[in-house]
Amino acid sequence: MSAALDIRDFERVVFFTGAGMSAESGVPTYRGKGGIWKSYDYQNCACQEAFERDPEYVWEFHNYRRGLVSKCAPNLGHQLITRCQQQLPSVRVVTQNIDGLHQAAGSVDVLELHGSLWRVHCEACGWSEEDHAAPVLALRCPACGDAYKRPGIVWFGDPLNEAVIREVADALAACDLLVSIGTSAVVYPAAQMPLIAKRGGATLVEINPEDTPISHAYDHHLRTTATEGLAALCAGLDP
Ligand code: NAD
Ligand code: ZN
Numbered sequence: 001m002s003a004a005l006d007i008r009d010f011e012r013v014v015f016f017t018g019a020g021m022s023a024e025s026g027v028p029t030y031r032g033k034g035g036i037w038k039s040y041d042y043q044n045c046a047c048q049e050a051f052e053r054d055p056e057y058v059w060e061f062h063n064y065r066r067g068l069v070s071k072c073a074p075n076l077g078h079q080l081i082t083r084c085q086q087q088l089p090s091v092r093v094v095t096q097n098i099d100g101l102h103q104a105a106g107s108v109d110v111l112e113l114h115g116s117l118w119r120v121h122c123e124a125c126g127w128s129e130e131d132h133a134a135p136v137l138a139l140r141c142p143a144c145g146d147a148y149k150r151p152g153i154v155w156f157g158d159p160l161n162e163a164v165i166r167e168v169a170d171a172l173a174a175c176d177l178l179v180s181i182g183t184s185a186v187v188y189p190a191a192q193m194p195l196i197a198k199r200g201g202a203t204l205v206e207i208n209p210e211d212t213p214i215s216h217a218y219d220h221h222l223r224t225t226a227t228e229g230l231a232a233l234c235a236g237l238d239p
Pocket of ligand 2: 121123124125126127130141142144145146147
């Protein structure tokens with residue numbers, strides 16, 4: 001990294017985060033060491049077909065994830081992003097994570113590309129709510145009483161929410177600094193989204209201990225963890 005890179009030099013910042021953002025909080029990533037898909041097969045627990053076939057098993061998996069995440073707290077990286085939002089003119093947070101840790105750290109207006117572990121809804125009647133229980137024990141919709149509640153997550157094969165995509169694209173097109181953190185850039189369409197910022201002329205920074213398929217598009221690489229990379233980038237902020 002060039003020593004001169006300082007978050008305060010930018011006016012419209014977008015943080016674009018993936019599972020590596022929460023790794024230091026103890027939330028397992030999907031890929032790499034301890035990846036969650038090694039112990040569960042997503043075809044049985046994280047797609048619409050599985051939910052229609054066996055909703056109780058899908059809920060068992062999501063309750064397992066709720067249990068894991070509910071023991072985790074935001075890390076210094078989440079806190080530094082919140083500090084940026086408080087001290088800089090315009091900071092947006094776009095995340096692929098479903099863990100809610102940006103909000104738990106106090107970040108606002110977080111754009112969640114893949115939904116949230118903490119929202120549930122009913123596909124039959126439209127009921128929805130935020131529910132932080134771990135585990136969720138009442139699995140049937142309280143409004144219609146019949147259908148199973150559905151976790152508010154974008155599963156494999158689901159389309160992304162169009163309103164969210166539009167807002168993300170607008171934020172990326174308008175930013176002058178894009179900071180990607182802990183995303184493997186292999187899950188589409190999120191993987192290519194940082195390139196919208198590049199086309200808009202923004203400076204691109206990648207924080208990830210490893211190379212990714214779109215590392216070449218970035219101007220700066222911080223080959224370190226989320227907390228250390230953000231600490232370096234945000235060193236000039238007020239404590
Ligand atoms: P991924 O699991 O595919 O990749 C994780 C990336 O993070 C890798 O590139 C790895 O090198 C990097 N990484 C690991 N430790 C890191 C650290 N300490 N600091 C910075 N980077 C680190 O994750 P993805 O690209 O986000 O894609 C997987 C999909 O699954 C996304 O939708 C993702 O958000 C979701 N997911 C979410 C959670 C969560 O909500 N916390 C956890 C697992 C997966
Ligand atoms: Zn219902």
